[in-house]
Amino acid sequence: MIEQLLQDASRRQRRATGVAILLAVLAAVAGVGLLAVSGWFLTGAAIAGASGVAAARGFNYLLPSAGIRAFAIVRTLGRYGERLFSHRAAFFALADVRPALFARLAAAEPEAVFSRPSGQVAAQLGSDVDALEDSVVRRVTLPGALAGGVTALVACLFAGLWSGVALGVGLAGMRLVSRTLTPKLIAGPVHRRADAVTRLKSAYAEYAACAVEISAYGLVPQIVEAMAPDVEELEASRLAIVNAEATTQGLQLILAALTVAGVLVLAKGGAALAAAAALAGAAGAEAWSGLTRTDVQRPRVDDAMTRLEDMASLPARAPQHAELEQLSAEPVTLEADGRECVVQPGERVLITGASGAGKSRILGTILGLRSDAPQRVFVGEAEVRELGLETLRRVFGNAPQDASLIAGTVADNLRLARQGVTEAQMWEALKVACLADTVRALPHGLDQWLGADGARLSGGQRKRLSVARALLSGRPWLVLDEPSEGLDSVTEQELAKNLDRWLEDTRTGLILVSHRQGLHSLTGASFTL
Template sequence: MKRRSPIDAFLRDQARRRHGDLAIAAISGAAWGTAATLMLGLSGWFLAGAAMAGVAGLVAVQAFNYLLPSAGLRAFAIVRTVGRYGERFFSHRAALHALAALRPALFAGIAALPPGRALALSSGEASARLVQDVDAVETLFVRRSSAWTAAASTLAGAGAIFLASPPAAAFFITGMAAQVLALRSMGAALTAAPSAEQLTAAGRLKDALGAYVPAVAELRCFGLMEQAIDAVMARDEELSAAVRRRRDADAMLDLVQAVLAGLTLVGVAALSADASLPLAALAVLCAFAGLEGIAGLVHASREQGGASTAIARLNATISDPVGPDMAESKDRARLVGRLQIDGLALRPGERLALVGPAGAGKTTLMEALVGLRAAPPERLLIDDRPVELDHPGWARALFAYAPQDAQLLTGSVADNLRLGAPDADEAALWQALSDAQLQARIMQLPHGLHTWIGDGGEVLSGGERRRLALARALLRPAPWLLLDEPTEGLDPATEAAVVAALDERLCRTGQGLVLISHRRAPLRLTPLQIDVRGHQSASKRQAP
């Protein structure tokens, strides 16, 4: 049974939502295709007729009616211009609205992936799918009206050519259909593989740039800039090779299209040879204009292979691109917050430290609580339910989390803080900064809470970035606070101040705490400890 395609379902839904724009684009496309074909055919008839009248003598010239053909040409020109503008405007508007809805849905789908799949997707590959793959899908919307344009142009051209030669009209329709069918089948066969290689290579190049650009200082210090440049260039060459293979496929399709188009024109001209010169000119120029009319459909046919590849990659990335997992919000109301870790049951408001040497699995266990990694069987229970029995992150509403390597947004201080509480007012932001011992530093910044802190918080020091992440976690209204090395990199005085403020806040709010730290000062906050080595369930009460 064929797997349901969430991207196809999404695009169908967007087509229903944008049916007004798409309908206007289709009507406009049919109008400009018809007008363009008849305008060029009429201009051929007009010029040939005028030439024959001129050769026939003065009487024929005076009898030749040039007003009606010239008026017709102007009318067709106006319809063509308005129709082409309308087709472009409304088709692109529909496409841009659809893509504007698709990218956030894809981002939400990627964020909701199971931990194993999410961790396997690199940032460069995710970026490539959100940008290049979505752009490849754009043609499916922009070119939806091209079928109407092609049909109208073909029918209008065939009708005009029929006046010169019915067999020529039949040959014209056959030639037009042959181009579309041949290029559609050949396009999918020739472009699918190089398109996939191009998209994959673009992701690898972004991965390389993302890995080496942040490490420029270290690369310079260790004299490794040349090796880094070589690694990036190798990825760039892979992308260039994939682009060349795609261009080779395009060149082959161009050759096939040129041959079929040339045969169509030659056939129409040959079959219309017995007609009068004006009608023969009309037939040939209508056939030529018809080739322009099907250009959009031919282009869409040629791009079908790349679009299909992009859709397959997007389908493989997500399960259902409809937005964030709604199960979390449904579970929120019925969660109590009873927590059990390695057999130790914690009451609300209690404080626990996960201890053990580096590599024992402390961070992995904490990440499993919030659904960032697969939960180990039977080690974590929430409200007496093993965490692994439900979807990842099903109880995330219970936790405010400050990871060891917290990421900061490229934005202002307030932007980063409000990740923890989007509706928090400035008083709450300042209180969280005060509890994280960062208030004085932020007040010194040029615009306070609204100061731009650069890419990844580069305006701040490492310790300040860590405390900003702590303040963000403190803002989140959750019964349990999860902190992974919250004072790492702080001097003893600052660490003592942070620990004292954190103790005061926990007493004030009644929040529970699950802590990871290799430093003594934070561990004084936690009367309970669990040694996670070897998955052993050993707990003890910390001495004061």
């Protein structure tokens, strides 16, 4: 599946990839031509100079010099353009892959997604996707390497058949050693590095969420000590990768030197032609070594593909299969231990129970975010587990106990409720949530940047902003989990009064969890877990 996503994204960059391939071929051919002509020219000039004044004056240096300049210009521009277009194709392809993967993640069953550490998801969408860059660039590397190798082979054949055979055998040996040795040396360290990076990012995300508490209690040394083994593993794996790459490149250099020596020894037709063949072989070996760099990156690409395939293959959510209008007119039924509570549309219910009884868990089940509540909940005749998230999120508006906000403005966070929300509606929702005066006091009002997870707001303010967002969703049922937590009694009473009026005016049903007595007056029925 991830392979298909990458192919689709790369297909949209065919023009840039095609230009990069053409330039890579031109650069490789020009590189071989530059060294071959340079070797022939310098050797021929030296022989002519040693042969006397007449031979030196008769030597034509203008045409070879012009050829050398032309090859140098083409090689330089070709290499620059090849890198420019190949990386453009890779970056734009990955820019398509990352949101496509995020879309699959967002469309998966919530339980499968939420069970993953946030740092692991960040690593997959970050460094693992970045690792796929080589799989796009590889499409350019191969034609360039083949062009360089074939051009060098043709040049060596001018110095005799055996000279060409020596180059062919040398290039084949380089390829064989690279393909067989590189995976054995690099695959293990690459996998260890990826695992270490994932663990570190997961730990960082978890610790960053508790940064205030860690600072307040002076736990930084303990956190650093806890992360030290993963840091050491990361550095050790990086060193192993560097050593493996150095070993591979060193062997390639030795094989290339032996190949050039073989070409030189077996060359026929004079010193100038032998020099041209030897340097052409060196240029061909250099172009051919580009495939070795691909082999070095392949274990990292394969490891990333395996990780991303796991993300791309997450089970999709159940499709919506009930009309919103039909569900809006259906009651919500709660069942537990043989007891039943039926709440008609527009009515309100308070879910109570001791701490740890599962109040937030049953709310998560009602919303389709989890399915592990032992109680059963029905919308009409259908159990919520059968309806799935796609249907339930059109029925229930939600303000969770842990209010999550995006790194954006106040308006950005409110617009998450639904499309087409106006500023007037935002202010009305903020007024009901007892937050309008606070937002007006901000320097930029609705356009005030809040930072990551609403960092500029207090806990109670974040909670009320989440309530305002739930009000804007326009769902027939409102699900509130401890909406007044962190509020003083006066604000709580005002919030209760505003919510009561809003629920009555909109005929919205309410499912409430709150240990604060100030909001219990909102509901007419209760259901104890």
